Amino acid sequence: MSSAERWEPVIGLEIHVQLSTRTKMFCGCELSFGDDPNVHTCPVCLAHPGALPVPNEAAIDSAIKIGLALGCEIAPRSIFHRKNYFYPDSPKAYQISQYDVPICGAGRLGDVRIHRAHLEEDAAKLVHVSESGRIHDSGASLVDFNRGGTPLVEIVTEPDLHDAAQAREWLTLLRNTVRQLGVSDVNMEEGSLRCDANISLRPAGSSELGTKTELKNMNSFRFLERGVKAEIERQAALLDAGESVVQETLHFDPRSGSLTSLRSKEEAHDYRYFPEPDLVAVAPSEERIERIRAELPELPAERRARYSGELGLPADTATQLAFDAELAAFFESALGSRDGDRPEPRTLANWVTGELAPRLRDAGGSPEASKVTPAALASLAAMAEAKQVSSGSARQVLDHLVAEGGDPARIVEREGLGQIEGDSGELAELVAAAIEANPDAAESIRNGRMQAIGPIMGAVMRETKGRADGGEVTRLVREQLGLG
Numbered sequence: 001m002s003s004a005e006r007w008e009p010v011i012g013l014e015i016h017v018q019l020s021t022r023t024k025m026f027c028g029c030e031l032s033f034g035d036d037p038n039v040h041t042c043p044v045c046l047a048h049p050g051a052l053p054v055p056n057e058a059a060i061d062s063a064i065k066i067g068l069a070l071g072c073e074i075a076p077r078s079i080f081h082r083k084n085y086f087y088p089d090s091p092k093a094y095q096i097s098q099y100d101v102p103i104c105g106a107g108r109l110g111d112v113r114i115h116r117a118h119l120e121e122d123a124a125k126l127v128h129v130s131e132s133g134r135i136h137d138s139g140a141s142l143v144d145f146n147r148g149g150t151p152l153v154e155i156v157t158e159p160d161l162h163d164a165a166q167a168r169e170w171l172t173l174l175r176n177t178v179r180q181l182g183v184s185d186v187n188m189e190e191g192s193l194r195c196d197a198n199i200s201l202r203p204a205g206s207s208e209l210g211t212k213t214e215l216k217n218m219n220s221f222r223f224l225e226r227g228v229k230a231e232i233e234r235q236a237a238l239l240d241a242g243e244s245v246v247q248e249t250l251h252f253d254p255r256s257g258s259l260t261s262l263r264s265k266e267e268a269h270d271y272r273y274f275p276e277p278d279l280v281a282v283a284p285s286e287e288r289i290e291r292i293r294a295e296l297p298e299l300p301a302e303r304r305a306r307y308s309g310e311l312g313l314p315a316d317t318a319t320q321l322a323f324d325a326e327l328a329a330f331f332e333s334a335l336g337s338r339d340g341d342r343p344e345p346r347t348l349a350n351w352v353t354g355e356l357a358p359r360l361r362d363a364g365g366s367p368e369a370s371k372v373t374p375a376a377l378a379s380l381a382a383m384a385e386a387k388q389v390s391s392g393s394a395r396q397v398l399d400h401l402v403a404e405g406g407d408p409a410r411i412v413e414r415e416g417l418g419q420i421e422g423d424s425g426e427l428a429e430l431v432a433a434a435i436e437a438n439p440d441a442a443e444s445i446r447n448g449r450m451q452a453i454g455p456i457m458g459a460v461m462r463e464t465k466g467r468a469d470g471g472e473v474t475r476l477v478r479e480q481l482g483l484g
């Protein structure tokens, strides 16, 4: 039995979503990034004596919206606590957070249960002055309080994930869901989405949880997947050697692929949480919650279900479209396009995900900004489906559309890309010539090896510049070789 079969990984995620409200969580300072350090500060976020926090109602609405999108119960009454710790990024020496009564209770997104989601304020930003930018070899550290007090929603999952790729995929679903709500930029590279992973291993088949470690601050989806995988392998090697896992907080260095220990894990009692005496409870009315619920857009998971159910798209295509809001908007607009013939949803979806999306990615563009209109793509997909153009020609037409826009039918005419009609006689002549030029292939086909058609097909496609229909060429080859 391999190590991977012996141990089952159990993974839970803690995600911090930075809300894009106009002002900070407990004061009126503007939330603005990239400005000079310490220009967005006031007595409240700098913790001057006697300064009192006032909750940001827009941030509370955003937290409720996230909770509703994750199927969470919204607490009729939640309270803020002080989480006490001393660190230079927190001028108060405590962080206002939520402890035992969070604003969003249990929920679910896809296959993963949500344990809770709560509101808190972000710490300030430390800038370590050194070449690496890391604290270990820095001569000095500077503090920028512009970020201090930014509203965050911390989402904690149940340990329902079981491998690194699944963790990455689920985090993508979460990111796309929150993005759809318009309450955050949810950009991992810029720190508006931050993810920690709690990882433990247990003997396969066991239901008890092993000792967990916490992997901190992974700043891209790829690093999350790599970090989780590395930590699973590290723990499996320890357990295989009969050693035990120590509960600690780890950092994954994507450059070296190594894991380093930051500190042994704190316990909740180390923070000496107590209720924040300067803030009253958050008690949203039913009307307020229902008003926010009514604002919820169609979410990626719902959209995926609709695409695979109503439209009959294959699961991976449905996921790829549904999780990308821009691609989904383009697809829906093409689907609803009234110009000319309309392709089957499945055909159209394949053109959007399999042909258009990779071309736009290569060009660094988005569907919205592209020269290809949804109606043009729908009409091209319909032409290809009706075999008015060969699939090779249709791809060439799409290249033209991406570069210059326009109408696919005109491009077909201008470039002479129309399908060669099977009954025109022209194609039959080309097939006959190709068979003559490839006697070995023809002999194999006569002996029942249809897969030997490659060279003959290739010759016909070269002659026609891809304008022949592959199915028609195959039919003609069989006919001319007397296979019926």
Ligand SMILES: [Zn+2]
Pocket (backbone or CB within 6 Å): 024, 027, 028, 029, 040, 041, 042, 043, 044, 045, 046, 149
């Ligand atoms: Zn302030």
